[in-house]
Amino acid sequence: MTAVVALEAITTATRRRRSWTLVVGLVLFGLVLATAIVSLFWLPYDPADTAGSRLEPPSLAHWAGTDRLGRDLATQLMIGARIALAVGIGSVAIGAVIGITLGLVAAFAGRVLDDGVSAFLDILIAFPTLLLAMLIVAAQGASLWSAVLAIGLAMSAIIARLTRILAKRILALDYITASRTSGTGMWGIIWQHLLPNVWPTILVNLALQFGLSVIAEASLSYLGLGAPPPNSSWGRMLKEAEGTVLTAPIGAIAPGIAIVILVLGLNLIADGLRDIGDPLRRVSARAVPAPTTEGPR
């Protein structure tokens, strides 16, 4: 339902007011998505193939050169796209589900529970993602899933706090009271009025958080807290290029550019969504705060 509303809103608004940021953002994101999909069916080389000569610069045979073990970097980049998207989608899913649920619970709860949830969220937000990731890795071992869990949990606190503020503001509006005086129950209010009205703002923030999660995953992988070796995440590629960055800079530049393309694309999408969200909410736009830009640290 809400997805349909959002989709309807997006399509009508893009038709009315072309949002170039959204278009460019979608193109950049689409590029990474297409790469990830192709990587599932075809790779230039086997990722473990060390037949190439070492630290080769880009050539026709190796578009992005090779690493210090002679493995093809383009192949690693393609696998990295898959990992970045998996981490992003996974952590955004965790962040959205837990965050929105917790935010709504706090918004509807009585004073005591609301204060409790808010305090918990403040602590979770103050907690560095890095520390959270180290705790989870200590408990579960380093894996892609540990990284996704840590980033998703950190994100859920931010989304929960945003949802709570937005929901409280909307619950205080006349149309909620009007709807309740005619007998609409709590779930009716949530599905018909609350979610459609908070969703555009949350969606913008999820797009931003998606971008931040890509950076967070790269940092975690760089620190060895992310996907273990055979998975060439972009962060891991950066780490492996560390020692040779002066002699063969392509090894660090290539994954760096890949990260920028994806994060920039997602930020442009978020901007575009915010632009087209506005005319639809001429009325309530003023009441909705600009999306927060905090992210996992």
Add this chain to the structure above:
Amino acid sequence: MTDNSPLLGVNGLTIRGGGRTLVDDLSLAIGRGERLGLIGESGSGKSLTALAIAGLLPTGLRAEGSLKLDGMQVIGARERDLRSLRGRASSTVFQEPLTALDPLMKLGRQLAEPLRRRAQRDGERMSRDTLLRVIHSSLTDVALPDPDRIANSYPHEVSGGQRQRVALAMALATNPLLLIADEPTTALDVTVQGEILDLLARVVAERQMALLFISHDLAVVSRVVDHVVVLKDGVAVERGPIAELLRSPEHEYTRSLVAGARAFDDALGRIS
């Protein structure tokens, strides 16, 4: 429920919050099909009274006393029981038609919500076609031109007067025994105000609904109701038939209201 108990019986209603008494020992009664005006200046507790009747006081405010609607005690009632009372026994039209409608939902869909709920309550199955027809006729009932266009519009795409008509249609959609109108015309300009008041008086009479009409304006109240309760700082200072009140206001506050209404009427007379 005995026949002589009123539809709405408020007895010693006291609303407190933040260390203040906002409504103090208020009593009033409205029988089936009767109309009562609740009048008082800004901040006198009119809206809180309306919210208390729906059992929707903001958190932090507490009601005491007795508040019986269609035989059910509202104060202290469980949310579940209140929900089945709301819509069936009463519904409310608010002051500000823009904020009383969901900005992201087409008006037809918003209206469908209470219509569907009433059908469910009365055990009717409503097909999509029936629903569309009922939406159309509900909008026609509140004298909206081009109901199909209105149903297909968002709130910001129609005028303030049209929005208030839609809000009225939504309040009427559940066919309540009591309609509460909380300053439904204050936000509108004078000519539109007159049209909405006439419309309100007409539909309430046609459907034999009871009406609690809230306003700070005696001239406005006198167009739709014949009995009023005057509220000042949460206390009922005077009550009675409106004609009598206009003739011989007893409380000083009522006198100032009457003088205000006279000046307004004179001004209108001079214009026309």
